[in-house]
Amino acid sequence: MIQGLVQLFIFQALGELLSKFALPFIPGPVLGLVLLLAFLALRGHVPAAMDLVGSSILQHLGLLFIPASVGVVLYLPVLRANAWAISAALVISVLATVAVTALLLKLLAPKD
């Protein structure tokens, strides 16, 4: 388990370094993700320890964004003032996104 965690931290650190010194417009963890993806593609399989830790973290991904989301208490007045408009924007946007993505897939998919 510790082994998997260390492997993930190493890719996270590599991503942070790459972001700091070479590609500052991309967040470090995303670069870490890309590096790990390249590593897995070269290796041909996911190391068991990494798979265990990664899957456990992703299974409880929701837990990790609670601390930031609780910051909503600071925005309650402005959110309340814009509640209907924001809800409309979110609903319309998610419906349109599902529709556009799915329709394109359906139209462009190789017939098999």
Place this chain on the structure above:
Amino acid sequence: MNPMTHADLPAISEIWVYLSGSPLLALVLTLSAYLIGLTVYERSQRNPLANPVLIAVVLVCLSIGVLDMPYAQYFEGAQFVHFLLGTATVSLAIPIYKGFASLKGRMGVLMLSLVAGGLTSVLTAVGVARWLGVDESLVRGLVAKSVTAPIAMGIAERVQASPTLTAIFAVSTGILGAVLGRYVLDALRVTAWWQRGFALGVAAHGIGTSRAFSVNAEAGAYASLGMGLHGIAGAVLIPYAVGWWF
């Protein structure tokens, strides 16, 4: 509570000051709220409306309100949980890598649909919000809301948006997509599981993905692929889009 009767014990307020000064209180609050959220979610047969994160956020907000704890103090303790977001983002490589195995030459189609879907997400959200006169301080929080929350918050920092608003909008988007997505897909007669899953993953990231997994395994695999690819593409492209649009 009368401290006079417990003269030999430290006063409750003293214990309280001690506890609230350590990260322990914020951590216990966060983790127990999440556990309660998870329990409610399981009891509701995984109804996307009973989203565990949403429940937990409401519980923590109420608790720190009752305890009169400022958000900054709460976050100081809870940042140990927050830190793992980066590690979780890196871990997303694992489901993406596994998803590649089942692609069967669909990569081109998937990428095209992903870019179109991602653009639609940003343009419609910002367009509708501005049209309805939403406060400009909130509009920026909308640009990354269809991207999975850990990456969305990283993008938010780069486009001078609030990571908090972005996370809230991302979670709301995920719930809305998980609840409403199937009606859109049925209306458009999209029947292939991989297409339904991918569209849900692109539009509603993690919450849509777990919804897709609970319906069909192939839909779930494609949903995590859609979520992961949207995360990478969003991290690269959204800051540019914001650069010339705002």
